[in-house]
Amino acid sequence: GQSLEQPSEVTAVEGAIVQINCTYQTSGFYGLSWYQQHDGGAPTFLSYNGLDGLEETGRFSSFLSRSDSYGYLLLQELQMKDSASYFCAAGRTDSSYKLIFGSGTRLLVRP
Protein backbone atom coordinates (compact mmCIF):
# COMPACT_ATOMS: atom_id res chain seq x y z
CA GLY A 1 0.00 0.00 0.00
CA GLN A 2 0.91 3.62 0.01
CA SER A 3 0.10 6.46 2.34
CA LEU A 4 1.30 9.86 3.43
CA GLU A 5 0.57 11.30 6.85
CA GLN A 6 0.63 14.99 7.71
CA PRO A 7 -1.09 17.04 10.42
CA SER A 8 -4.50 18.33 9.46
CA GLU A 9 -4.03 21.83 10.84
CA VAL A 10 -1.29 24.11 12.16
CA THR A 11 -1.60 27.62 13.56
CA ALA A 12 1.27 30.09 13.87
CA VAL A 13 1.90 33.78 14.40
CA GLU A 14 3.04 36.21 11.73
CA GLY A 15 6.83 36.41 11.63
CA ALA A 16 7.29 33.02 13.28
CA ILE A 17 8.67 29.75 11.89
CA VAL A 18 6.50 26.70 11.33
CA GLN A 19 7.35 23.13 10.37
CA ILE A 20 4.91 20.80 8.61
CA ASN A 21 5.85 17.14 8.85
CA CYS A 22 5.11 14.35 6.41
CA THR A 23 5.70 10.64 6.83
CA TYR A 24 5.22 8.27 3.95
CA GLN A 25 4.88 4.61 3.06
CA THR A 26 5.27 4.32 -0.68
CA SER A 27 6.68 1.56 -2.80
CA GLY A 28 9.09 2.66 -5.49
CA PHE A 29 9.62 6.02 -3.78
CA TYR A 30 11.90 8.43 -5.64
CA GLY A 31 11.28 11.84 -4.09
CA LEU A 32 9.05 14.12 -2.02
CA SER A 33 7.39 17.27 -3.33
CA TRP A 34 5.46 20.04 -1.60
CA TYR A 35 2.55 21.99 -3.02
CA GLN A 36 0.68 25.03 -1.73
CA GLN A 37 -3.02 25.63 -2.28
CA HIS A 38 -4.94 28.75 -1.30
CA ASP A 39 -8.68 28.44 -0.71
CA GLY A 40 -10.47 28.19 -4.02
CA GLY A 41 -7.22 27.97 -5.95
CA ALA A 42 -5.12 25.37 -7.67
CA PRO A 43 -2.15 23.61 -6.07
CA THR A 44 1.20 25.15 -6.99
CA PHE A 45 4.63 23.56 -6.73
CA LEU A 46 6.86 24.74 -3.86
CA SER A 47 9.79 22.40 -3.38
CA TYR A 48 11.25 18.99 -4.12
CA ASN A 49 13.67 16.62 -2.37
CA GLY A 50 15.15 13.75 -4.35
CA LEU A 51 18.08 13.26 -2.00
CA ASP A 52 18.39 13.33 1.78
CA GLY A 53 18.96 16.74 3.26
CA LEU A 54 17.70 20.26 3.11
CA GLU A 55 16.61 22.24 0.06
CA GLU A 56 16.16 25.98 0.50
CA THR A 57 14.07 28.28 -1.66
CA GLY A 58 13.75 31.72 -0.15
CA ARG A 59 11.61 31.59 2.99
CA PHE A 60 10.70 27.96 2.33
CA SER A 61 12.90 24.95 3.00
CA SER A 62 12.18 21.27 2.66
CA PHE A 63 13.92 18.30 4.19
CA LEU A 64 13.97 14.59 3.42
CA SER A 65 15.25 11.55 5.31
CA ARG A 66 14.79 8.39 3.25
CA SER A 67 15.91 6.13 6.08
CA ASP A 68 13.13 7.53 8.28
CA SER A 69 10.55 7.86 5.44
CA TYR A 70 10.08 11.39 6.68
CA GLY A 71 10.16 14.89 5.37
CA TYR A 72 9.13 18.35 6.38
CA LEU A 73 8.42 21.78 4.98
CA LEU A 74 9.79 24.73 6.94
CA LEU A 75 8.30 28.17 6.47
CA GLN A 76 10.19 31.10 7.95
CA GLU A 77 9.20 34.72 8.55
CA LEU A 78 5.57 33.78 8.19
CA GLN A 79 3.31 36.20 6.38
CA MET A 80 -0.49 36.37 6.36
CA LYS A 81 -0.45 35.32 2.70
CA ASP A 82 1.12 32.00 3.74
CA SER A 83 -2.26 30.93 5.16
CA ALA A 84 -3.09 28.04 2.86
CA SER A 85 -3.10 24.27 2.66
CA TYR A 86 0.19 22.47 2.14
CA PHE A 87 0.43 19.03 0.58
CA CYS A 88 3.31 16.63 0.54
CA ALA A 89 3.40 14.32 -2.47
CA ALA A 90 5.45 11.19 -2.99
CA GLY A 91 6.77 10.27 -6.39
CA ARG A 92 6.59 6.63 -7.39
CA THR A 93 8.65 4.80 -10.00
CA ASP A 94 6.33 2.04 -11.12
CA SER A 95 5.34 1.94 -14.79
CA SER A 96 5.25 5.73 -14.81
CA TYR A 97 6.12 8.61 -12.58
CA LYS A 98 2.97 9.35 -10.63
CA LEU A 99 2.55 11.66 -7.67
CA ILE A 100 0.50 10.52 -4.69
CA PHE A 101 -0.64 13.32 -2.40
CA GLY A 102 -1.12 13.51 1.34
CA SER A 103 -4.39 14.83 2.75
CA GLY A 104 -2.94 18.29 3.35
CA THR A 105 -2.13 20.56 6.27
CA ARG A 106 -4.13 23.72 6.70
CA LEU A 107 -1.87 26.54 7.95
CA LEU A 108 -3.48 29.51 9.63
CA VAL A 109 -1.21 32.52 10.19
CA ARG A 110 -2.46 34.92 12.85
CA PRO A 111 -1.39 38.55 13.27
Added chain:
Amino acid sequence: NAGVTQTPKFRVLKTGQSMTLLCAQDMNHEYMYWYRQDPGMGLRLIHYSVGEGTTAKGEVPDGYNVSRLKKQNFLLGLESAAPSQTSVYFCASSPLGTEWLLEAGANVLTFGAGSRLTVL
Protein backbone atom coordinates in the same frame (compact mmCIF):
# COMPACT_ATOMS: atom_id res chain seq x y z
CA ASN B 1 0.61 31.57 -22.00
CA ALA B 2 -2.53 29.83 -20.70
CA GLY B 3 -0.89 26.78 -19.05
CA VAL B 4 -3.62 24.28 -18.12
CA THR B 5 -7.22 25.20 -18.87
CA GLN B 6 -10.24 23.30 -17.58
CA THR B 7 -13.81 23.59 -18.77
CA PRO B 8 -16.39 23.91 -17.38
CA LYS B 9 -15.54 25.60 -14.09
CA PHE B 10 -18.86 24.69 -12.49
CA ARG B 11 -21.51 22.13 -13.31
CA VAL B 12 -24.57 20.69 -11.60
CA LEU B 13 -25.81 17.29 -12.70
CA LYS B 14 -28.65 15.01 -11.77
CA THR B 15 -27.92 11.43 -10.79
CA GLY B 16 -27.55 9.29 -13.88
CA GLN B 17 -26.62 12.10 -16.26
CA SER B 18 -23.39 12.02 -18.19
CA MET B 19 -20.84 14.72 -18.81
CA THR B 20 -17.28 15.36 -19.95
CA LEU B 21 -14.67 17.60 -18.39
CA LEU B 22 -12.11 18.99 -20.79
CA CYS B 23 -8.50 19.74 -19.96
CA ALA B 24 -6.20 21.51 -22.41
CA GLN B 25 -2.52 22.37 -21.96
CA ASP B 26 -0.31 24.46 -24.21
CA MET B 27 3.07 23.54 -22.71
CA ASN B 28 3.70 20.48 -24.89
CA HIS B 29 3.72 18.30 -21.77
CA GLU B 30 3.68 14.54 -22.21
CA TYR B 31 2.03 13.58 -18.94
CA MET B 32 -1.51 14.58 -17.97
CA TYR B 33 -3.54 13.70 -14.88
CA TRP B 34 -7.01 13.97 -13.43
CA TYR B 35 -7.34 14.34 -9.66
CA ARG B 36 -10.36 14.82 -7.47
CA GLN B 37 -10.27 16.76 -4.23
CA ASP B 38 -12.69 16.21 -1.39
CA PRO B 39 -12.64 17.89 2.04
CA GLY B 40 -10.07 16.33 4.34
CA MET B 41 -8.91 13.83 1.73
CA GLY B 42 -6.42 15.76 -0.30
CA LEU B 43 -5.92 15.02 -3.98
CA ARG B 44 -6.64 11.54 -5.28
CA LEU B 45 -5.48 10.41 -8.71
CA ILE B 46 -8.33 9.20 -10.95
CA HIS B 47 -6.62 8.50 -14.27
CA TYR B 48 -3.51 9.66 -16.00
CA SER B 49 -1.82 9.57 -19.38
CA VAL B 50 1.86 9.29 -20.25
CA GLY B 51 1.39 10.37 -23.85
CA GLU B 52 -1.01 10.81 -26.73
CA GLY B 53 -3.22 7.76 -27.16
CA THR B 54 -2.38 6.28 -23.75
CA THR B 55 -4.35 6.20 -20.50
CA ALA B 56 -3.96 4.40 -17.20
CA LYS B 57 -5.87 3.99 -13.95
CA GLY B 58 -4.96 5.86 -10.81
CA GLU B 59 -6.13 5.38 -7.22
CA VAL B 60 -9.88 5.95 -7.72
CA PRO B 61 -10.79 5.18 -11.36
CA ASP B 62 -14.23 3.60 -10.90
CA GLY B 63 -17.09 5.51 -12.52
CA TYR B 64 -14.79 7.54 -14.77
CA ASN B 65 -13.34 7.15 -18.24
CA VAL B 66 -10.69 9.20 -19.99
CA SER B 67 -9.33 9.78 -23.46
CA ARG B 68 -6.19 11.41 -24.82
CA LEU B 69 -6.71 11.59 -28.57
CA LYS B 70 -4.54 14.69 -28.89
CA LYS B 71 -1.43 15.44 -26.89
CA GLN B 72 -2.77 18.75 -25.60
CA ASN B 73 -6.17 17.47 -24.47
CA PHE B 74 -7.22 15.07 -21.73
CA LEU B 75 -10.92 14.38 -21.30
CA LEU B 76 -12.58 13.00 -18.18
CA GLY B 77 -16.00 11.42 -18.64
CA LEU B 78 -18.71 10.45 -16.21
CA GLU B 79 -21.11 8.05 -17.92
CA SER B 80 -23.69 7.91 -15.13
CA ALA B 81 -23.07 10.51 -12.45
CA ALA B 82 -23.57 9.63 -8.79
CA PRO B 83 -23.73 11.91 -5.72
CA SER B 84 -20.44 10.37 -4.55
CA GLN B 85 -18.80 12.05 -7.54
CA THR B 86 -19.57 15.49 -6.18
CA SER B 87 -16.11 16.97 -5.89
CA VAL B 88 -13.63 19.47 -7.24
CA TYR B 89 -11.71 18.03 -10.17
CA PHE B 90 -8.22 19.16 -11.05
CA CYS B 91 -6.36 18.46 -14.22
CA ALA B 92 -2.58 18.66 -14.23
CA SER B 93 0.26 18.16 -16.67
CA SER B 94 3.98 17.57 -16.39
CA PRO B 95 6.89 17.39 -18.85
CA LEU B 96 8.31 14.28 -20.44
CA GLY B 97 8.98 11.42 -18.02
CA THR B 98 11.94 9.16 -17.35
CA GLU B 99 14.96 10.80 -18.99
CA TRP B 100 13.76 14.31 -18.20
CA LEU B 101 12.80 13.31 -14.70
CA LEU B 102 16.14 11.78 -13.87
CA GLU B 103 17.84 14.88 -15.17
CA ALA B 104 15.59 17.49 -13.60
CA GLY B 105 14.94 15.61 -10.42
CA ALA B 106 11.33 16.58 -9.96
CA ASN B 107 8.04 15.74 -11.59
CA VAL B 108 6.56 19.22 -11.29
CA LEU B 109 2.86 19.27 -11.96
CA THR B 110 1.09 22.34 -13.33
CA PHE B 111 -2.56 22.36 -12.29
CA GLY B 112 -5.62 23.84 -13.87
CA ALA B 113 -7.98 26.06 -11.88
CA GLY B 114 -10.36 23.22 -11.09
CA SER B 115 -13.90 22.20 -12.01
CA ARG B 116 -16.51 22.06 -9.28
CA LEU B 117 -19.05 19.33 -9.96
CA THR B 118 -22.21 18.79 -7.95
CA VAL B 119 -24.36 15.70 -8.50
CA LEU B 120 -27.86 15.90 -7.05
